Amino acid sequence: MRDASIIIAYLVGTVGGAGLTALIAWTLSGFAESVPPAARVVVLVAGTAFLWATKHGPLEGRVRIPENRRQIPSMVLTGSLRRGALRFGFEMGTGVRTYVPSMAPYVLLLALLVVRPTLLVTLAVAVGFAVGRTTPLVARLVAPPAVQEAFALQPDTRISGLGAGVLVLTGAMLLV
């Protein structure tokens, strides 16, 4: 029961954080309103290729894209466990307050800026991101040991990051 309340607090926090970032991106995407769909696709593909090169490819370590290279401060966990989970979840949900080891969140942000989706679609992206951020915590707290073991494994981020980036790009192109 205690675990459930922590998970819910963390999920609410991640939805809030992701929602905030998504709403800011959605507001800024107004600048892309007059861009024709074909040009949006070109920018998406070119941008994804650049992000792959800088995050997992030949430009890795040479060109650095913006990233908060620090862990979320432990001070956010002070106070009650539920409040700590809420605040920690919010910081994790924003996607901009700690390390970003994968190119996929950058592609997602690019997609929100370029595609100019509806507000409903933007919020759906935020909810999906929040659930994705919360899933490992759920696995660690309530899943059977075999599932916990699966989530404890750390794959090669060059492969997993590329896969997730292509996945986001594919979905984003469907939304154009």
Place this chain on the structure above:
Amino acid sequence: MPLTRTPARLRYASVSLLPVGLIAAGAWAQLPPVVAVAIGLGAGLSLSGSV
């Protein structure tokens, strides 16, 4: 790769298939919010190395 880790990696793959399946379902049903949830989910899971 040690044999003992193979089942765990298979479960990993099944987690990865979730956003892929959601994108396919959303595209097939022409439901952009479902596609949106899927790409958000994929990006979120990628940060824990789950996709």
